[in-house]
Amino acid sequence: MGPLDVFLRVSFAGFAAILATVSVQSYMRHRERRFLLLTGAFGIFLIEGLWLLVEMATMAVSSVGSEWLALNLAVLVSLYLALLR
Numbered sequence: 001m002g003p004l005d006v007f008l009r010v011s012f013a014g015f016a017a018i019l020a021t022v023s024v025q026s027y028m029r030h031r032e033r034r035f036l037l038l039t040g041a042f043g044i045f046l047i048e049g050l051w052l053l054v055e056m057a058t059m060a061v062s063s064v065g066s067e068w069l070a071l072n073l074a075v076l077v078s079l080y081l082a083l084l085r
Contacts, residue, residue, distance in 0.1 A: 008069035013049030
């Protein structure tokens, strides 16, 4: 596991945590169904990010490559940008 993998894993988990927290707060404030769906989506990404960090910490064999991590990070960013509109 190289430095790029570590960077992608940590940034993916951190960004997912931030977005999950913000979407929960938005749902609690507005009680709209779309925020509930976004909370679920970001929650799934957060679980994946935590799993990737645990995998990194236990020095297990990497189950995903850098391309997959970069794709997941791009999906998170695109979901976030869709929210800004």
